[in-house]
Amino acid sequence: MTAAAPLAPPARAGGSLFASVTAVTGRNLRKIQRTPQIVIMATVQSIAFLLIFRYVFGGAIPTGGLSYVDYMVPGLLTVALLFSGMGAAVAVADDLTHGVFDRLRSLPIPRSAVVIARVLADTALITWCLILTTAVAFAIGFRIHGGAGDALAAFGLCVLFGFAFIWVFVTLGLYAGNAQAAQGLGFLVLPLSFASSAYVPVATMPGWLQGFAAHQPVTVMINTIRCLTQGSQAEALLGHSTGYYLLRALLWSAGIIAVFAPLAFARYRRR
Template structure:
């Protein structure tokens, strides 16, 4: 990407974002193993919890596969975004971001383009995992529209955490350190309602598990896909959980988006 590729001396935010996004998408397409690794992890979790652990976990009358898949999809969006941390750190270390700073384009466009391209990768992995989930017996009980709405929520949540991981990549200083920071997602994913009801956890752990953002989004996706059965199990309406999930998502994007852009603007 050079100055000659930009439309004049003041590239718009939209054009600059699109150019960085396109570069990120091409980079992913040239390294298909990045997508393959994310899919292998999601499929492994799906099969293990569906066929190995599922028969031993009670979920209050709901079929375990219907309980587990909304959690799995939410966590998939989280884990698939981890690669954004090392990608951002690598671009920073190799001087790609320094070259972009010298071009007449908004600084926000650079980070936004990076986030959008990573989110496209996350969404693709989510779509494949959703198809496999239906193949293993998962069913929605509120119509196909609910399945699309749930996928949209998971993609939005993945978008929010891509901002988190890009920020960690910019702050880490190296791709190796960034990859290590990414595994901070582990406690958020497992200390949640993804695979087991929060009520089965020790009391001292329940407060964190119930109110942390991953559980909030999982409950929203579960309520959207399972309708009345999930509302009975969870205790509130679908709108209640979706509203909480959107508030958490907006807060994550606002906080980490601000940090990422601020860090990028500082040489």
């Protein structure tokens, strides 16, 4: 009788995408929790900019009928998301340098789960910073002149916009060779934050800059948040309705994710 061939060992079952994303996101959040300076620095930086523009520059910048604090806070909150999110590029590059991604790649989980988990963890971080910065904004005089639903929509849009740009920063971190290079690449968003309506009306800028400043994604998002929080006063100042800006803000967010998410996945698979 012919001896039966030995059975091959059963293949190790891989985790589902949802379970894998949940587990790796938890790992990233625990790392952030055990490194409190990450949260502290991101929050302090946002609050410092808020206080500087409120009390140092606020009295010198005309805003066409809106009080400067009500004009400035939607811009500062949006820009703060970019500055807080820049840490994602550094964190990704640091994980690559220390072999964390190599260890995760060796596990039986979908590769996309590692990238998605990184994005979700950093989105949670910027959301926490946004909550704290918003609380300080109310303490220094910011007020909402629209409805409660509009205010919640504004907060949700801020989180969505931050989520979109986290994909940008994660992609930059994957392409950077180390944490220092990733930090440098992250500062490429600075022109978007300063050449926007965050601090001053676009109409006060040189004519050659106004076209770019008025239509780039940061300005569109800021103007949407202004209209949602300040109501008809902001619409009259900006010259368009809330719906006009809201549609463009959603399109920009979707476009950024559609471009940079595939880039991040492709780069991670090639590392």
